[in-house]
Amino acid sequence: MRVELDHIVVSGETLAEAVACVEEALGVEMQPGGAHTEMGTHNRVLSLGPGLYLEAISIDPDATAPNHARWYALDRFRGKARTTNWALRTDDLSAACDAAPDGIGAAMSFRRNGYVWDMAVPEDGILPYDGACPAVMQWTGDQHPSKSLPDCGCRLERLEIQHPRAVEMMTAFPELLRLPKVRIGPGPRPQVRAEIITPHGLRYLRG
DSSP: OOEEEEEEEEEOSSHHHHHHHHHHHHSSOOEEEEEETTTTEEEEEEEOSTTOEEEEEEEOTTSOOOSSOOGGGGGGOOSSOEEEEEEEEESOHHHHHHHSOTTOOEEEEEEETTEEEEEEEOTTSOOTTTTTSOEEEEESTTOOHHHHSOOOSOEEEEEEEEOTTHHHHHHHOGGGGGOTTEEEEOOSSOEEEEEEEETTEEEEEOO
């Protein structure tokens, strides 16, 4: 089983708020994304270089509400737009789910604008450790958003994950210890923070 950092999630009560959070922090323009029919959400995206991207996401007010909880705890999201989650891709979703902490969720299939993937979604929409644990997903074929997005000159310098029980989370999911540019440690509350090199210098996205 192989796992790699796939994307970083910025959530908002509206997509406009999530996009503004990213664009104001990084000084670059996000690119069109699309809708996730199965989840009743929509997004915009931004390349962070080969194999990695940033996603701004919110509930789509024009979509039919799903009969299950939305991913990334969006049903409960309130307040200012902020960095909330992160996701890993794997070449064996079943094995990754077995290796992940309890509550990582059951695999669901998705399709958007030619992209096809499976992703584990918790029954209540909340990833383990109050959302500090990454989602796990598997892309079908070699299609990936980072391949079609224009290069805006942004690159991830470091992703910091904090949680009061960070050591317990890493013990429960040892693959997290092998991720380059990802630092996980204890903190007073769950938080996802990204340091990103941009054409304007080093910028930050905070949770």
